[in-house]
Amino acid sequence: MTTPSTAPGAAPVTGAAESGTAAVPAATGADAAAPASTSPATAAPARPAVTGTPTSQPGLDPVLAGLTVLITADRRSTELSAALERRGATIRHAPAMRIIPHEYDTELVAATRALLADPPSTVIATTGIGFRAWIEAADAAGLADDLHALLERARLIARGPKARGAIQAAGLTADWVAESETSAEILDLLLTEGVAGERVAIQQHGSGADQLDVELAAAGAEVRNLVVYRWGPPADPQAVVESVRAAALGEVDAVVFTSAPGAHAWLEVVDREGVGKALATRFADRSLIAAAVGPVTAAPLVARGIEPVVPERARLGALVRALVSHYEEDRTTQVATVAGCLQVRSRAALLDGHVLPLSPATLEVLRVLAARAGEVVTRAELLQVLPGLSEDPHTAEVAVARLRDAVAQHAPDARALVQTVVKRGYRLAVA
DSSP states (O other), rough: OBBOOOTTTTTOOOOOOOOOOOOOOOTOOOOOOOOOOOOOOOOOOOOOOOOOOOOOOOSOOOOOTOEEEEEOOOOOOOHHHHHHHTTTTTTEEEOOOOOEEEGGGHHHHHHHHHHHHHHSSEEEOHHHHHHHHHHHHHHHHHHHHHHHHHHHHHHESSHHHHHHHHHHTTOOOSEETTOOOOOHHHHHHHHHHOOOOOOHHHHEEETBTTTTHHHHHHHHEEEEEEOOOOEEEOHHHHHHHHHHHHHHHTSSSEEEOOOHHHHHHHHHHHHHHTHHOOOOOHHHSSSEEESSHHHHHHHHHHHHOOOOOOOOOSSSSHHHHHHHHHHOOOOTTTEETEEEEEEOOOOEEETTTTTOOOHHHHHHHHHHHHHHHHOOBBBHHHHHSSSSSOOHHHHHHHHHHHHHHHHHHHHHHGGGGEEEEETEEEEBBOO
């Protein structure tokens, strides 16, 4: 797991949505572990033509130009997308899960009234969004003042800085904060202190209470759970399936995760689609990058042998900066050529950091040449990635000529980037 340094100039975004440590099957939202992939990956067919021209906001280096970034988050995806687009990325959005609010809040209000009648000595806030929703539901029911007074008297424990921020926004102070943002740290604290006979209220996050309620009850505590929202299946399951397939086929450069349940759900789709081996290969050779907003979100990825980019602070802005920093420093996908440093991404190619004006067809030709890095590529092999079913070698020759013309627009002396090998084919002129 890497924690790259902050990159200057990244678009500012504040806050994050990291929550949950339990696996959640996409079909039910229940707590379950994601099994290791056992299905063989299907062979990837020829890449389909890509479309679109990468752009970036003036004043910001297009570090992510040509990259397709898959965002698996539901909440706050708009601002995350905007921040990445400002750095040149093309966004693909396919939420692996969605947040389902507590239906009508009737049960939540009833549970709140029960707490007011029999106040707890300790209240645990597991997420910022959940704690705020609880306060809002109480306010709508006319219970805000009574709940505020109860929380002032109780010992308030926050599972991480976002929960603490929500507590502070309500005019309260957290008595203790789990800096690891895990329920396990809270459990260790309370079991060490002893909870026998204590009344403990837990505001659950979308995946439940991570067995925190069960463990505390087993230690003698009287536990009350408050369900504010839960994770549910995605609104568009087919979009998730297609995103997984696209990542396996090389049509995605980076996958961004903002919650552990979302990461688990995405990996479960990977298993069902049988593309685990193909994705494992891409993650291993770093042609596909996983990015997680924090260590809790990263955990299910790490368990599968995936090394994600993780910011030092679990915030969306830090996540964007970490991803930008990774690609600023990335050398694994670069090819040193006589014309400069070449990077071929899913939607564009960069030569010394400049986006080349390539059509989808010429991009695919360059992709094949770059993958072979100086080895000869025959005309027949180039025809396989060109649109249509032509078997005429002249079609490949025309495509190479157009590639040379496009490269020459960036640097007139770069025409020699693609060399002709008489009677054999073409090769990239590597340095």
